[in-house]
Amino acid sequence: MGAGASRNAEGGSHGGEEREESLDQAGGQLYVSLKMENYKKKGDIIPHVYGSVPLVGSWDSSKALSMERESASMWELSFVVPPNHETLDFKFLLKPKYGYTPCIVEEGPNRLLTGGTLQGDARLALFKLDNEEVLEYRVFIKADKVSPFDLAASWRAYQDNLRPSTVRGIPDVSINAVPETGRENGSSASLELDLEHYVVPAPSISANSGLVYAANLAENPRSLVITGVSVDRPATIKEMEIVIPDPSKIYSGSGMVESKSVGTFSPLQKQDSHRGLFVDRGVGSPRLVKSASATTFSFDLKLDSETKNSMPAAAGAVAAAAVADQMLGPKEDRHLAIVLTADFFRADNPEGMEARNEVAALAMDDMTAWMQEGGQVGIFDATNSSRSRRNMLMKMAEGKCKIIFLETICNDERIIERNIRLKIQQSPDYAEEPDFEAGLRDFRNRLANYEKVYEPVEEGSYIKMIDMVSGHGGQIQVNNISGYLPGRIVFFLVNTHLTPRPILLTRHGESRHNVRGRIGGDSVLSDTGEIYAKKLANFVEKRLKSERAASIWTSTLQRTILTASPILGFPKIQWRALDEINAGVCDGMTYEEIKKNMLEEYESRKKDKLRYRYPRGESYLDVIQRLEPVIIELERQRAPVVVISHQAVLRALYAYFADRPLKEIPHIEVPLHTIIEIQMGVTGVQEKRYKLMD
Numbered sequence: 001m002g003a004g005a006s007r008n009a010e011g012g013s014h015g016g017e018e019r020e021e022s023l024d025q026a027g028g029q030l031y032v033s034l035k036m037e038n039y040k041k042k043g044d045i046i047p048h049v050y051g052s053v054p055l056v057g058s059w060d061s062s063k064a065l066s067m068e069r070e071s072a073s074m075w076e077l078s079f080v081v082p083p084n085h086e087t088l089d090f091k092f093l094l095k096p097k098y099g100y101t102p103c104i105v106e107e108g109p110n111r112l113l114t115g116g117t118l119q120g121d122a123r124l125a126l127f128k129l130d131n132e133e134v135l136e137y138r139v140f141i142k143a144d145k146v147s148p149f150d151l152a153a154s155w156r157a158y159q160d161n162l163r164p165s166t167v168r169g170i171p172d173v174s175i176n177a178v179p180e181t182g183r184e185n186g187s188s189a190s191l192e193l194d195l196e197h198y199v200v201p202a203p204s205i206s207a208n209s210g211l212v213y214a215a216n217l218a219e220n221p222r223s224l225v226i227t228g229v230s231v232d233r234p235a236t237i238k239e240m241e242i243v244i245p246d247p248s249k250i251y252s253g254s255g256m257v258e259s260k261s262v263g264t265f266s267p268l269q270k271q272d273s274h275r276g277l278f279v280d281r282g283v284g285s286p287r288l289v290k291s292a293s294a295t296t297f298s299f300d301l302k303l304d305s306e307t308k309n310s311m312p313a314a315a316g317a318v319a320a321a322a323v324a325d326q327m328l329g330p331k332e333d334r335h336l337a338i339v340l341t342a343d344f345f346r347a348d349n350p351e352g353m354e355a356r357n358e359v360a361a362l363a364m365d366d367m368t369a370w371m372q373e374g375g376q377v378g379i380f381d382a383t384n385s386s387r388s389r390r391n392m393l394m395k396m397a398e399g400k401c402k403i404i405f406l407e408t409i410c411n412d413e414r415i416i417e418r419n420i421r422l423k424i425q426q427s428p429d430y431a432e433e434p435d436f437e438a439g440l441r442d443f444r445n446r447l448a449n450y451e452k453v454y455e456p457v458e459e460g461s462y463i464k465m466i467d468m469v470s471g472h473g474g475q476i477q478v479n480n481i482s483g484y485l486p487g488r489i490v491f492f493l494v495n496t497h498l499t500p501r502p503i504l505l506t507r508h509g510e511s512r513h514n515v516r517g518r519i520g521g522d523s524v525l526s527d528t529g530e531i532y533a534k535k536l537a538n539f540v541e542k543r544l545k546s547e548r549a550a551s552i553w554t555s556t557l558q559r560t561i562l563t564a565s566p567i568l569g570f571p572k573i574q575w576r577a578l579d580e581i582n583a584g585v586c587d588g589m590t591y592e593e594i595k596k597n598m599l600e601e602y603e604s605r606k607k608d609k610l611r612y613r614y615p616r617g618e619s620y621l622d623v624i625q626r627l628e629p630v631i632i633e634l635e636r637q638r639a640p641v642v643v644i645s646h647q648a649v650l651r652a653l654y655a656y657f658a659d660r661p662l663k664e665i666p667h668i669e670v671p672l673h674t675i676i677e678i679q680m681g682v683t684g685v686q687e688k689r690y691k692l693m694d
């Protein structure tokens with residue numbers, strides 16, 4: 001493992017107190033490595049470990065952790081002790097390879113690890129067999145304080161070397177191999193083969209079930225979906241966009257993030273009644289509307305401007321950056337626009353050109369008006385492939401917003417071909433074209449027309465993303481970009497992609513605190529919660545059976561870790577950022593108790609649940625802010641992720657993907673024992689819910 005204060009069975013310390021303390025502060029955890037050595041051949045007996053924490057069976061020998069054979073004579077087991085368990089009592093026991101009995105517990109007192117130090121000096125484990133024979137094992141115990149980064153690095157090393165790690169239990173990063181004997185889920189926990197059986201409609205308030213959020217309709221070029229003009233096929237496709245921030249609107253005197261919103265503006269939205277308002281899930285944006293006629297469009301903008309005093313759905317990442325920008329960045333960069341390029345009318349069609357410029361100007365006007373009302377980052381979604389068009393936009397933006405052009409270039413014929421096909425299949429542009437081949441011809445002609453007028457961006461501030469779609473290699477060029485928020489936008493763009501993959505969100509199984517109506521805390525699962533954990537494992541096994549690269553993310557609280565524990569065969573990663581909202585002084589209380597003993601607090605929360613911060617705890621806005629790295633990491637992942645977290649946290653995450661307004665977040669329904677599947681991909685974001693328990 002990586003750096004860390006290390007103590008071995010001899011009680012020697014390999015790291016100073018100072019180092020240990022700094023690891024504690026960095027969220028270090030105790031990584032325990034146990035080895036047992038015995039040269040006598042006892043192949044039918046397997047050493048196990050059981051002890052005082054749920055990870056090692058809570059003194060239930062049937063839940064003891066089995067050690068792995070490291071060599072002919074050596075057995076090994078590694079695990080990470082939950083941060084809340086300062087002390088770990090444990091013992092070794094022997095179990096037969098087949099069946100549970102006899103189960104022979106080692107002689108002598110319990111072994112005790114306190115704060116990383118082993119008490120006592122028991123370097124032998126003695127087991128009395130039935131025939132009075134004593135079986136002797138040499139014991140090696142090592143306890144290291146490790147940071148989550150060390151654990152993540154160990155997982156990466158595992159991936160690089162394709163060598164199964166023996167780390168098990170509940171580390172920040174762990175891998176549970178699927179045992180040869182298969183799962184031991186009880187029958188009450190097994191699921192139907194057909195997962196569709198468990199599908200339930202999303203609650204009406206979320207209103208997004210079955211609805212496609214038109215996020216990034218095609219990887220390249222996004223804006224081509226808005227056109228209906230015929231031309232030839234180019235070898236490369238290019239596009240650009242602009243973003244506009246207004247940090248002045250996002251920072252209130254109270255020190256909280258007050259507002260931030262991101263919008264996507266397409267010139268064609270003004271004239272094409274088929275088109276929906278684009279939603280860029282990555283940065284939050286105006287709400288999706290199914291029909292974006294001029295009226296709907298302005299109505300939608302109005303909706304957004306009404307929320308100008310609130311940050312839009314889970315835009316914590318950008319908001320944090322914008323707050324910093326406000327404090328640290330240049331004051332003149334009030335607004336920022338990202339402009340898409342790649343035109344759709346023929347250059348030799350003067351009427352078309354005029355109409356096109358007119359709608360572009362109208363959309364730009366809309367965007368700047370929206371900014372005046374509180375909008376911060378706007379995405380001007382058009383092709384803008386000629387210098388003259390870009391000049392026009394820059395002139396219009398003068399004194400109103402800062403423009404960053406975003407040009408994406410794709411030289412990969414296969415990706416272009418895939419996108420063209422997706423476009424014909426899924427875009428409303430071709431909804432009324434029954435002949436797929438005719439659609440293809442039309443679109444290829446259109447692309448050829450873009451090529452004729454295309455002039456690479458070489459002016460102003462720009463970001464060029466070259467061949468970055470596949471996730472392998474590629475290049476990003478950044479010119480004349482400064483300020484915290486533009487920097488964060490670059491960071492976001494580098495990490496985001498449209499590879500289709502599901503994200504499964506679920507709360508932990510019912511906890512004992514849930515049963516008693518107590519908030520927060522770190523209780524274990526109720527019996528019902530344990531059944532859910534098994535059903536979830538069953539579900540994940542079926543749903544992700546061919547997805548070996550998938551991973552399971554939990555918080556650092558027991559109820560999520562225990563919910564994840566029956567899931568086998570996938571790496572598990574703990575995130576402190578996924579911990580439940582910190583209820584501060586109210587932690588462990590029921591809502592009734594808060595009302596009775598702290599009426600003012602109760603009322604304040606009721607009045608403004610989003611901004612209310614528990615004394616010595618957190619607000620929803622705080623939770624949203626701390627989710628930034630999780631969101632970026634979820635955007636970056638190309639394989640499925642199962643996120644097992646908590647009510648408040650999942651409300652915020654869900655709102656980000658479903659593009660729900662900020663003010664709704666604290667009230668979004670995220671029931672227990674329900675899986676929300678978010679399907680990410682080139683056609684936007686789709687949602688499906690599964691309810692595993694009645």
Ligand SMILES: O=P(O)(O)OC[C@H]1O[C@@](CO)(OP(=O)(O)O)[C@@H](O)[C@@H]1O
Binds near residue numbers: 507511580581646666
């Ligand atoms: O913001 P509210 O609606 O109080 O919901 C958050 C609460 O949900 C709870 C359950 O009441 O979350 P969870 O069980 O998912 O960890 C509390 O721990 C938490 O304080």
